[in-house]
Amino acid sequence: MKIFSPALSRLARFRYWHIEHWVNSPIAAQREILQDLITHGQYTAFGLKYQFADIFNIRKFKATVPIHEYQDLKPYIDQVMEGEDGILWNTPVKWFAKSSGTTSDKSKFIPLTEESIQDNHFQASKDVLALYYKSNPDSDLLTGKSLVIGGSHHVHPIKEDIKYGDLSAVLLENSPFWAGLIRTPELSIALMDEWEEKIENLAQSTIHENVTSIAGVPTWTLVLLKRILEMSGKLTIKEVWPNFELYIHGGVSFTPYKEQFKKIMGGDCNYLEIYNASEGFFAAQDNLKEEGMLLLLEHGIFYEFMPIEEYGKEFPITYGLNKVEIGKNYAIVISTNGGLWRYLVGDTIQFTHLAPYRIKVTGRLKQFINAFGEELIVDNSDKAMSEACAQFGVSMKEYTAAPIYMSDHNTGAHEWLIEFETAPTDLNAFTIELDKNLMLANSDYEAKRHKNIALSLPQITSVKKGCFHAWLKQKGKLGGQHKVPRLSNERLFIEEIKKVNQAL
Secondary structure, eight states, X not given: OGGGHHHHHHHHHHHHHHHHHHHHSHHHHHHHHHHHHHHHHTTSHHHHHTTGGGOOSHHHHHHHSOOBOHHHHHHHHHHHHTTOSSSSSXXXXXXXXXXXXXXXXXXXXXXXXXXXXXXXXXXXXXXXXXXXXXXXXXXXXXXXXXXXXXXXXXXXXXXXXXXXXXXXXXXXXXXXGGGGGGXXXXXXXXXXXXXXXXXXXXXXXXXXXXXXXXESOHHHHHHHHHHHHHHHXXXXXXXXXXXXXXXXXXXXXXXXXXHHHHHHHOSOOEEEEEEEETTEEEEEOSXXXXXXEEEOOSSSEEEEEEEGGGTTOSSOOOBOGGGOOBTOOEEEEEEETTSOXXXXXXXXXXXXXXXXXXXXXXXXXXXXXXXXXXXXXXXHHHHHHHHHHHHHTOEEEEEEEEEEOOOSSOOBEEEEEEEEEEOOSOHHHHXXXXXXXXXXXXXXXXXXXXXXXXXXXXXXXXXXXXXXXHHHHHTTOOSTTOOOOSBOSSSHHHHHHHHHHHHO
16 A cells, blocks of 8 residues: 555645645635525524524624524524424534533534535545645555544434434544545444443454554543553554554643653654544644644634633623734634534633644633632643653643632642552652642742742642543543543532542
């Protein structure tokens, strides 16, 4: 298959010319996307309610259509799941992506139209390949296979011709036949529900393949890679798969895991971040040497950016690309060719570059700690954790943190539960280092820590190995895209995890 690599590289270069079009004309590309979306939606039940036929510009669209969270759109989605057409989009909806976060026990069902599957998810995947080949023209990536770690559920019927599954399962079911030639493992393994068994089968079925890339969440990828090393008796992944060159990651910050991956890979390897969710494929890293992912602007999604201080207001302000600023936290609001209209995704991002538009994910709207005005976000905690681990030569598997509220006798604090891969010998010294790094990352946290007036030193517990794994399993959220909440402004999750730790 190596003989095809130059041809594939040329095809990727040719596709890059199309990418350059919307990179160079971002505002025009977004304006065209919105016009196309409104055209598709004007005679739907949603479009008739909000008089899409009278919307001729972005200002009118924002003034007419309110921002929606999932519960606001759920009555429409329920109608679509009952088989009704023309509710949110003007073509039939045959698929739903079942999505659920650790912050809720309830599942969300995100409609996937033919347009959102083809023009968003699949087109974005092709563009990721084009961007990679642009940066690595001599790559042999497609001479081997891509190991995809995802798809924790088979698809299930809702009604005749309407099915649901997690996003990766739906995309696997809809992928062209030739995709199976460059992907591993076989579908029966890729779609297994039971994750402990799935990891074992993944390892056994791929250990002798010529794997050149992996796509998956860092935590589960590490579990798989360590099992493969155990089975093979090798010390590094490069010894198992000599042609391995690319790890595609997303879903959680890679910062706390990067050193672990470098060690386990054992050789040169490229790391490429993507921002892909059930609601849409939003961004992908185009420059492997720089932080930030290129915002995908011609893939069936119209973007707005809401300053996080606007969240919860009756009439929140949102900005277009022409008014965003580097380094400011925004919540993403999307309108999509899947029938989501001014939908608040729930993630927070910052722009790292404006020409072209590059972003990084900084956390979740509902994952933060601000019990004392410290405004701590996941981007802060991930960086502080990574630097503390590097300083002490240790590594962690998972962590979560929540506030300890003030009492009559004590100031407030943050309680941290950390599951270390290798634990520090002096946990108190590690705590001091983490605290120092948090102050460096966040001036509001630093101000509240001044002389312990509002916040005292964090309280860290090193939990038993397997604690977070057991908690996720207890909640029915083991595997796939399910993630441990890094930060919470309430104590519900941390108390549940402490109980699990005590029971181990």
